[in-house]
Amino acid sequence: MTDNIAVDDLSEDMARDELTRLSDLLNKANKAYHGDDSPIMTDAEFDFLKKRNLEIELKFPQYKKPDSPTEKIGSLPSEKFSKIKHSKKMFSLANAFENSDLYDFDEQVRRFLNLGHSDPLEYTVEPKIDGLSLSLRYEKGELAFAVTRGDGTTGENVTANALKIKDIPINLPIQTEILEVRGEVYMEHKDFEILNNYQESLGRKVFANPRNAAAGSLRQLDAAITAERPLKFLAYAWGELTEPLDTTQFGAIQRLKNLGFKTNSHTKLCQNIDEALTHYEELSKIRSELGYDIDGIVYKVDSLDLQSRLGHRSTTPRWAIAHKFPAEYSWTKLMAIDIQVGRTGALSPVARLSPVTVGGVVVSNATLHNQDYIAARDNYGKEIRSGKDIRVNDWVEVYRAGDVIPKISDVDITRRLSDSIAYRFPSNCPECGSAVVRDEGDAVIRCAAGINCPAQAIEKLKHFVARKAFDIEGLGARQIELFFADEILPIKEPVDIFTLEFRDQNNFTKLKDRHGFGKKSAENLFDAIKEKKTIEFSRFLFSLGIRHVGENVSKLLARHFLTWSEFISSISLAQNRESQEYFDLVAIDGIGTIVVNSLLSAFEIGKERNSIEKLVEHLDILDEIPPDIDDNVLSGKTLVFTGTLEQMSRSEAKSLAENFGAKVSGSVSTKTDLVIAGPGAGSKIRKAEELGVKTLDETEWLSLIGK
Template identity: 35%
Template structure:
């Protein structure tokens, strides 16, 4: 064997072993980067020696040429479906039939009968497939089809990394047909749909549809690009003696490199099965994948053979289904609600239907773009989905059921609450030094706080726990205050008198004093709470905390220009313009001034955060001005040659000197000259430069060292249940150490804290190779870092 052949063989075995540890044992032994290095080395060797490429090489998962059609596959052992149980009584009836079929003594009034051992595992919501291994090598993959005849999808299943191309270990039979489910984890599904949106392509309704559509692609390269996984649940054809039990057989498949469910359990008797069903149902939403029930199988393979089969299903297995998460219903009407920012949102009024055990009669439609995407008309039959406690969602229209009298959904011209005009939002797009307008997805009532709906929602938000935290001011009391004309803006809360509150329905002397004391006690909020309470569009808690920490005080935040705000991390152009526009509005300024006049004093610093001092550069300023033809390289060269905005403006008007500047073509020089010849653009640039100096962010400002926050600049994510402290407490402690606590995992995440029940976020962290801590490790880390800060 040549050196190349030996190295190729060694790399294949090593990569197969790492795949087995990663996908089957869930014990990765090397970082993703090292795996990628080994994979690339194998690719390069195979490219240099194409005669050594084999079908079982890890590099051959990417798929070959597209197929014209799928060939048929006859299943030597039929792929049967399972009967369903929808209630406890159904499952107990199944258990009694198993006992009778095995000739076991039934229970009576004085006790239960003989108990049967059952295997228990979640019923994955994916696509059943058959994998045929001959002498340990994967030779065919097929769909279930009608149970007797399926489709040959060999080229596609080879692209799924959780399916071994060659079995691990030894002792496998000459022919082995493995059966299992191909599915798409939720994190992968969300990422796939995000890519579909970015590409302007159609999104998938749910992970099951995405998995089925991905697996039945004629072009295997498309399948290879989809985040599919496989889980084995049994065997068909098996040219050897079987183990004695179903669970032992699955454990043997695991030893040969095939992933099986990590939730696989043995239950003795029907009561233990019901307990497993309840337990897995309670954790259903925290799993990394969708399930629609639990599969129970008689564990003894000898007993399975004795029980036998019906025409289409076995007597020894049953699927205990969860209540349906998707149902059909009729769209009776679409009504429009008005939120605190004036957004006019369509809401579907539905013919009541049971979905996931709950009666659903309403569903959000998000905005009119969503209505258009769905092609929705009043009278349509809809597919409604509800998962756990999530708000019911309209997934799709069933067009063939559309009635002749179906009516289009139209946005009202006037606000349904106050009668003010409803206008579509305009999005400002800035490029090449110019601003252009495009239509946004949101329609808004222009009535502002004169609109009762907006006023009530604005006050409810203002007093909420995460904002000003005024205890005792619930929705009903806010409605009373607005309906009685006592409150017309958040500032009016601080004008309320004892007599006014006492006159409200449900108030006595003690409750009146308590409410007024709670209002008075809210007069010194943190600056972050105050900013969040104002209800600036697109400014949530995290952005409010960032603004407060970075800029330090309310005057800076209220005066900040959009371009200056974009120097802060995670503040994009649109959010920056929302913040600037909010504080530029005369009415909003009046409300803020009234709050301050009535004694509301946000706790703030006089200084800019140290890490933002001297954070700007002239080159960055040039890039933010978006001058046509001046990209990052040109901006850097101009900054190096001038050093100041004043010198740059002078250079732009000195045509002879400008012509000698290296790195700029004629078109870019002309654009630079025209830009600063425009008085409006020149004034804009000078205003930004002046504000950077005033704030201390300018490149000529004094740079201060950021003091002792060990997690400064890091992003952490909390998922699952924490037992020793609440999620809010953990978040506060991490933020006190400088970390940003985000709600989703991305490539920018530094660490994920995972408690029991962690689901898709934990799976995403594993996929991205992000550090994961359990609660014990978190507590230890917090203590260590707190001690460092105290030193």
């Protein structure tokens, strides 16, 4: 390796190698930054490498590469877009792949709304454009902000760029106080082609697909570049409103059109789910003639009143679903099977493939899920792929659906080598050598060493700093790998991040003087870490990377306990499976024994618990604020529903209660504030009477919530 050698010490051969390496790396970094919005290095690293490249070129001009990054790339933008929090979250959509998923969706909506099969339920159906979501905020009819989707809660302020898109009106013909219009920024095929030809003629990088071109064009710091790019915008939704647009989805889209927005002419109002599926078939036939990329069809419950009753899950609305187009397939050779050890110790087999284009994208890896999957059995032990197992050197059929990781759909047994042998799953962790375990009823094989396994420790750290977790600027997955292996200033567990600056001060060699860093970038890193010492309770819980404790469960737990101290003392008591705390935990709606067991084992006295406690000492964990905390009678209360409700489904009742800031539990205890009992209520009502908990019937409940 030549990357650690000072420029002055490089030999001619080394200089040539190093210029090749740097040119590859810088071109890749530039592409990742502009192309898919996921940088592979920090700006500081990029600048450092670029400077090194230039120094070597000056000393060894004979080895300067024809595609030298010095000639091609401007430096990465030094300032970022400012961040803006969406006044109403921008949700993503749940996905459906089969027609049966759509019937399930229709069924769930009906059940939630207490509708029978013959009751009318209309849907608006529209193409799902493969572009970039954008939210436009108009105040008194004038464009105030344009914000990208970002993580759904906070996006980037791209107002200057949005002003350059012709489809986006600057002024509306109405002066309504607030109107947020949401839609998709995209590029048509013909414009994409012209842009790439132009880029090529100037020796600039070409874009992989129209979506990347649209994203790269919108996120230009220089709005003049955005102005040159032929971007389009279609409106299909809205955020905060001071006046409703209409009473139906279809009507609201018409209204947006009347206000001067472009809307999709293929949007159709369908009387029922069958008609919606027919429209899906029609659109999939003309897909290639649309002139822009769509990756599926979106179905939305048409009535806005029903949409608001259905509400949202944590990240997706209950009233909409995206029906993705079927996957595309290609055959290739499986070169090797590698085992990756994940954050929770799961040994995940990955197929290394001879690179092949599938649906326009080059694929060289595919997931193999687990041991059973390779051996042609599903999670229930049933045969899959007609019993054809997967072996190294096999010819396999690869497919992708949407953005999903490529999978293997078939194996060509006729091309299998005669000396081929079945794949043997390792019986020890390939990373740490520990024994592996397989829990009953679980297809996954795990390394049992927990955070003693370096692979698990590092994956946990990567999760800890991920975007939905601590999200520390300048400390991504790649930096975690470097610090994990670092001997002077190591990060082996999360707490080490927060002692980094202190430890650095006591080190002889300071971070600012080291390779890849400078005074500014070291300071920036310490500042970014300091900034994240204050964190929301649910986000913190999610960051810990406990198995089965994802975003959703973290939110539920935070809503239930409200403070970290309440949570941690309950968890300690709940270690006793006979305790009231244990039963209360299991009774939280949406949390079952699997989650609870995983949670309890993470907080058992031992290395993992110690690691969490050390970490907590450095943090300020904010109390969870229940939603709509304005003084309504239900806020902060714990409710139990029992018996049959006649006016609304149990799910709707629960969702309503949560909107009022209440918690819904499945069992009655001393912590219950209110029991709502319909006909047929039994033991829970007796328990409530015993404990003196107030009980309401459905009519009283409805009047309580003002229905």
